[in-house]
Amino acid sequence: MTSPAAQLWFGRTVHRREKPFVRRFSHRIAMLDIDIDRLAEADALTGLFAVDRGAAISFRQVDHGARDRTLSLRAWAEAKFAEAGVALQGGEIRLIGFPRVLGVGFAPISLWLGHDPDGKLCGVIYEVHNTFGETHSYVCAFHPTHVRAVANKDFFVSPFFDVDGGYRFTLRPPERGHMSLVVENMGADGRAHVAALTVKATALSSPAVLRWLVAMPISGLGVLLAIHWQAFRLLLRGAKYRVKPEQQLKRTTLTRREVQDAGGDGNLRKRA
Numbered sequence: 617m618t619s620p621a622a623q624l625w626f627g628r629t630v631h632r633r634e635k636p637f638v639r640r641f642s643h644r645i646a647m648l649d650i651d652i653d654r655l656a657e658a659d660a661l662t663g664l665f666a667v668d669r670g671a672a673i674s675f676r677q678v679d680h681g682a683r684d685r686t687l688s689l690r691a692w693a694e695a696k697f698a699e700a701g702v703a704l705q706g707g708e709i710r711l712i713g714f715p716r717v718l719g720v721g722f723a724p725i726s727l728w729l730g731h732d733p734d735g736k737l738c739g740v741i742y743e744v745h746n747t748f749g750e751t752h753s754y755v756c757a758f759h760p761t762h763v764r765a766v767a768n769k770d771f772f773v774s775p776f777f778d779v780d781g782g783y784r785f786t787l788r789p790p791e792r793g794h795m796s797l798v799v800e801n802m803g804a805d806g807r808a809h810v811a812a813l814t815v816k817a818t819a820l821s822s823p824a825v826l827r828w829l830v831a832m833p834i835s836g837l838g839v840l841l842a843i844h845w846q847a848f849r850l851l852l853r854g855a856k857y858r859v860k861p862e863q864q865l866k867r868t869t870l871t872r873r874e875v876q877d878a879g880g881d882g883n884l885r886k887r888a
Contacts, residue, residue: 619651621657622657623817624820625712625815626646626815628643628814628815629642630811632809634806634810639849646828648715652693672829673716673828674715680726680743694730696868697739700756700757700870701757702755704731704739708735711728712726712728724745727741727787737760739756739758740785741753742799744771746771746774756873757873758789762873764874765874766782766784768782769801770869772858779861781808783800783802784800785797785799794814
């Protein structure tokens with residue numbers, strides 16, 4: 617069955633800081649999943665959604681990939697995948713992230729899912745953004761028996777964590793309308809922070825967008841507000857603030873496979 621040109625994902629994200637003290641919070645999220653080769657088709661799904669123009673919910677190509685439009689979304693993604701030895705051979709690429717809501721938006725992370733011509737997921741790009749306008753990509757070759765990937769941490773995300781240690785990504789890709797992702801921030805003395813999201817697919821339609829706007833009317837701005845509010849509360853708790861270093865010239869980090877134990881990432885979500 618042909619996948620939709622675009623769809624929505626609704627669910628929750630949970631964050632848990634574990635060092636030097638424990639702090640946990642969660643909130644609802646809404647995400648957009650779009651086929652980067654079918655933007656015009658996606659644009660026509662509902663008048664409340666638009667591609668590269670104003671609407672209640674919008675997808676802007678300049679928010680992703682090369683950003684300066686020197687490369688198309690596909691050319692940018694294929695180049696990143698090639699660095700990890702992933703050849704899509706023209707297969708579908710779906711971009712899952714946080715769109716603009718009422719013109720405003722910030723995406724802490726975007727997932728690029730690359731498929732082969734038979735529709736099998738064979739590569740993932742974790743495109744990470746910080747609130748300083750910088751971005752970095754963690755790229756991996758995906759195999760269904762190796763759903764966990766690890767990588768060196770090469771990008772400044774939070775002023776409350778140093779750029780050292782590594783990440784552990786555990787992805788349960790879209791299947792039967794559900795998807796989950798766990799990102800663990802690992803330091804020399806163990807896990808310092810874990811973020812998890814669990815979402816369920818919904819068709820992109822006017823009723824779905826209206827429900828989104830009623831339930832989360834400032835969700836675009838809300839992501840930024842939540843980040844800064846949590847930062848303020850960390851300062852009150854005495855968390856150490858780090859000054860942002862200059863971003864490295866290298867903007868891509870390749871992950872390594874880590875075999876997942878039977879039982880999946882359920883324990884991670886419980887611990888989150």
